Amino acid sequence: MNAKVDLPGHAQYPTLFSPLDLGHTQLRNRCIMGSMHTGLEEQPDGFERMAAFYAERAEGGVGMIITGGISPNEEGGLVLKGEDGKPLAAASKLNTEEEAAGHRIVTDAVHNAAPDCKICLQILHMGALAYNEGAVAPSPVRSRIGAFSPNELDEAGIEKQIVDHAHCAKLALQAGYDGVEIIGSAGYLLSTFLVEKTNQRTDQWGGSYENRMRFPVEVVRRVRETVGPDCIVIFRIAAMDMLQGGMSWDEIALLSKAVEAAGASMISTHFTWHESQVPTIATMVPRRAFTGVTKRVRDEVSIPVITSNRINMPDVAEAVLVDGDADLVSMARPMLADAELMKKAAEGREHEINTCIACNQACLDHTFAMKTTSCLVNPRACHETQLKWGPATVTKNIAVVGAGPAGLAYATVAAERGHAVTLYDAADEVGGQFNLAKQVPGKEEFHETLRYYRAMLEKYDVTVKLGQRVDADQLSDAGFDHVVVATGISPRVPQIPGIEHEKVVGYIDAIKGNKPIGKRVAVIGAGGIGFDVTELITHEGTSSALDINLFAQEWGVDFENHPRGGVTGVEPVINKADREVWLMQRKETPVGRGLGKTTGWTKRLLLNRRGVNMVNAVDYVRIDDDGLHVLLGGQPKTFEVDTVILCAGQEPERSLFDALEKKGLSVDLVGGAFEAVELDAKTAINQATHLAAAV
Numbered sequence: 001m002n003a004k005v006d007l008p009g010h011a012q013y014p015t016l017f018s019p020l021d022l023g024h025t026q027l028r029n030r031c032i033m034g035s036m037h038t039g040l041e042e043q044p045d046g047f048e049r050m051a052a053f054y055a056e057r058a059e060g061g062v063g064m065i066i067t068g069g070i071s072p073n074e075e076g077g078l079v080l081k082g083e084d085g086k087p088l089a090a091a092s093k094l095n096t097e098e099e100a101a102g103h104r105i106v107t108d109a110v111h112n113a114a115p116d117c118k119i120c121l122q123i124l125h126m127g128a129l130a131y132n133e134g135a136v137a138p139s140p141v142r143s144r145i146g147a148f149s150p151n152e153l154d155e156a157g158i159e160k161q162i163v164d165h166a167h168c169a170k171l172a173l174q175a176g177y178d179g180v181e182i183i184g185s186a187g188y189l190l191s192t193f194l195v196e197k198t199n200q201r202t203d204q205w206g207g208s209y210e211n212r213m214r215f216p217v218e219v220v221r222r223v224r225e226t227v228g229p230d231c232i233v234i235f236r237i238a239a240m241d242m243l244q245g246g247m248s249w250d251e252i253a254l255l256s257k258a259v260e261a262a263g264a265s266m267i268s269t270h271f272t273w274h275e276s277q278v279p280t281i282a283t284m285v286p287r288r289a290f291t292g293v294t295k296r297v298r299d300e301v302s303i304p305v306i307t308s309n310r311i312n313m314p315d316v317a318e319a320v321l322v323d324g325d326a327d328l329v330s331m332a333r334p335m336l337a338d339a340e341l342m343k344k345a346a347e348g349r350e351h352e353i354n355t356c357i358a359c360n361q362a363c364l365d366h367t368f369a370m371k372t373t374s375c376l377v378n379p380r381a382c383h384e385t386q387l388k389w390g391p392a393t394v395t396k397n398i399a400v401v402g403a404g405p406a407g408l409a410y411a412t413v414a415a416e417r418g419h420a421v422t423l424y425d426a427a428d429e430v431g432g433q434f435n436l437a438k439q440v441p442g443k444e445e446f447h448e449t450l451r452y453y454r455a456m457l458e459k460y461d462v463t464v465k466l467g468q469r470v471d472a473d474q475l476s477d478a479g480f481d482h483v484v485v486a487t488g489i490s491p492r493v494p495q496i497p498g499i500e501h502e503k504v505v506g507y508i509d510a511i512k513g514n515k516p517i518g519k520r521v522a523v524i525g526a527g528g529i530g531f532d533v534t535e536l537i538t539h540e541g542t543s544s545a546l547d548i549n550l551f552a553q554e555w556g557v558d559f560e561n562h563p564r565g566g567v568t569g570v571e572p573v574i575n576k577a578d579r580e581v582w583l584m585q586r587k588e589t590p591v592g593r594g595l596g597k598t599t600g601w602t603k604r605l606l607l608n609r610r611g612v613n614m615v616n617a618v619d620y621v622r623i624d625d626d627g628l629h630v631l632l633g634g635q636p637k638t639f640e641v642d643t644v645i646l647c648a649g650q651e652p653e654r655s656l657f658d659a660l661e662k663k664g665l666s667v668d669l670v671g672g673a674f675e676a677v678e679l680d681a682k683t684a685i686n687q688a689t690h691l692a693a694a695v
């Protein structure tokens with residue numbers, strides 16, 4: 001680990017680096033690491049791994065850390081069962097002294113790494129979303145995304161939930177936490193009391209808004225009463241829940257004031273419920289899209305207010321604070337991507353920040369698949385005790401061929417370790433397929449990854465040779481000790497009669513604009529690239545990821561008038577190119593099912609709204625002047641299209657590897673060149689980093 005850092009604050013971000021006085025304690029700056037479930041919580045060595053994970057972030061300069069959600073009782077969380085059917089002890093619950101002792105490993109590690117960094121435990125009662133037959137809720141209303149129908153709480157059950165929250169907060173203090181965050185948003189227990197569709201009660205906990213608000217406010221009151229005045233108590237509120245018929249602005253303002261009066265030290269604004277149909281953190285969401293909503297909450301209360309969502313760089317955070325939208329910014333995924341974000345900002349090294357590109361591929365998609373969280377651009381995230389590197393004991397002269405994500409990751413880690421690295425690419429810029437990805441509207445963040453790698457190549461003195469397609473003879477003559485082949489892929493050309501027809505265009509030419517695309521288009525292949533290409537050719541005008549107003553129109557959000565949920569009665573405005581598109585696959589499964597769990601739905605919904613025709617179970621027959629001939633359910637059909645774009649997957653490009661092996665050179669194969677099927681940048685960077693850490 002790096003030595004401790006004194007963070008004086010960088011002149012460029014004076015507000016971000018200004019301390020915040022909470023009366024009983026002080027935060028060293030305005031940056032909070034937001035809560036994320038890491039998947040370590042359920043692992044046998046979870047506390048030790050979480051300790052290393054959080055300690056690196058504390059050393060990296062954040063002012064305060066909020067842990068992943070921890071349930072105050074069994075019914076509120078995920079219950080993993082052993083072979084005997086009994087619940088296993090897991091760190092994702094805190095209601096016993098024994099569990100509190102485990103958490104002490106985490107709090108000690110953080111406070112030792114940075115004594116002035118605070119850490120709060122998030123109390124997360126999942127309510128109707130608990131993956132648990134014993135799930136409870138105000139009313140037995142099953143969520144659209146819930147696994148179980150929840151059991152309706154009776155009066156005694158409600159009191160138990162309140163007591164359990166307070167008890168959990170008390171144990172958190174005992175475990176060394178500086179405070180707690182109570183989640184009152186996202187469709188979890190507290191928020192389901194607030195909204196009519198999930199709270200159908202007629203007693204003192206339902207009916208009028210005053211009654212529906214009673215439970216979350218009482219939880220805050222009882223927690224404050226239990227922990228005393230010197231403990232940080234944050235309430236996470238859904239400041240715009242993105243639900244049809246969700247909370248009105250007046251209700252949010254009332255709740256904000258009530259939780260302040262009940263003893264909250266801060267309010268943290270959250271947007272959306274998990275079941276809502278507006279993306280709020282995906283890469284297609286503009287940076288700081290929702291901070292204006294936070295400002296409205298801030299105007300209602302006198303306690304500090306935290307904002308979040310798509311704030312991924314220090315200049316964005318500074319601007320949010322200077323604009324007065326919030327008192328603090330919460331960055332969660334950006335702290336997976338780079339533990340040292342704040343340290344780098346403080347030292348004027350923001351060009352070295354490994355920026356979160358909001359892809360969700362290794363974080364949230366992992367969480368929902370019950371896998372350990374990590375990060376596409378930083379595979380060390382949540383693997384701090386396992387993926388480590390230091391100076392190489394024997395330094396080598398290494399050639400890396402291919403400067404796509406795999407080659408870049410390998411070259412920069414190997415060079416950091418002291419190896420002499422020469423990086424070749426046939427193209428005249430580094431990045432490989434990321435140079436195509438960054439041109440897709442909504443994927444502008446991919447530029448940041450390439451900026452980061454360019455900074456690392458320079459920092460670690462990698463010799464970069466662009467515009468050079470190297471072969472085995474050249475590499476062997478150059479006398480390298482080791483060669484790494486990261487030559488990527490070749491697009492697959494399916495064996496369909498007529499594939500040579502002039503109306504057939506490969507995805508590379510389509511993205512680069514090398515060939516004209518007609519008004520009627522068939523896209524063969526509906527994987528990630530087929531969807532991206534369809535996005536590109538159906539898109540019209542400025543990317544909505546770069547313009548909050550366009551984003552609001554496209555997704556039907558009214559930031560200004562804040563109708564219920566921000567979306568009630570607001571129709572999305574569909575901007576689309578004048579083009580008819582058929583997106584096709586051979587599989588019988590619904591088109592787009594294989595896309596990422598947490599982002600795939602946004603892509604499907606957007607293209608559906610643009611009128612893209614999704615066609616599955618296609619049997620391709622031939623392409624000719626009339627168009628694309630197929631069999632659908634055994635019946636012949638002709639799509640009279642002007643252009644057929646091929647997005648039919650990829651084959652590994654490994655001829656160089658074979659030639660080098662024949663020559664007997666020491667050689668490694670990474671990325672798409674190693675395995676093209678289902679190869680994405682997450683796998684490519686992860687594989688290359690592991691290899692480079694060991695060479």
Ligand code: FAD
Nearest residue numbers: 402404405406425426432433437470487488671672680681
């Ligand atoms: P590549 O990126 O293909 O790089 C290989 C490099 O090797 C190229 O630059 C090539 O010029 C060079 N090269 C080849 N042969 C030689 C030679 N003989 N001499 C010198 N240089 C050579 N993945 C995701 O995870 N998430 C996404 O959202 C995503 N979106 C994508 C969107 C698009 C439009 C595309 C096309 C891809 C996307 N991908 C995405 C896939 C991702 O980009 C690839 O998985 C990744 O780039 C593979 O990395 P790589 O380094 O193995 O190969």
Ligand code: NAP
Nearest residue numbers: 494525526527528529530585586587647648649678679680
């Ligand atoms: P892919 O996801 O494997 O999709 C390939 C598509 O081509 C499939 O729809 C497949 O469907 C079809 N296909 C395969 N062989 C074919 C053949 N012989 N004839 C006709 N169709 C064929 O690959 P990709 O779209 O090329 O993407 C490459 C990698 O980049 C993937 O790992 C992907 O995850 C990643 N990527 C990710 C994103 C993202 O946003 N996360 C975006 C872009 C790319 P059928 O076999 O059913 O026809």
Ligand code: SF4
Nearest residue numbers: 356359360363375376
């Ligand atoms: Fe950000 Fe993607 Fe990493 Fe998640 S996986 S932290 S979204 S870059």
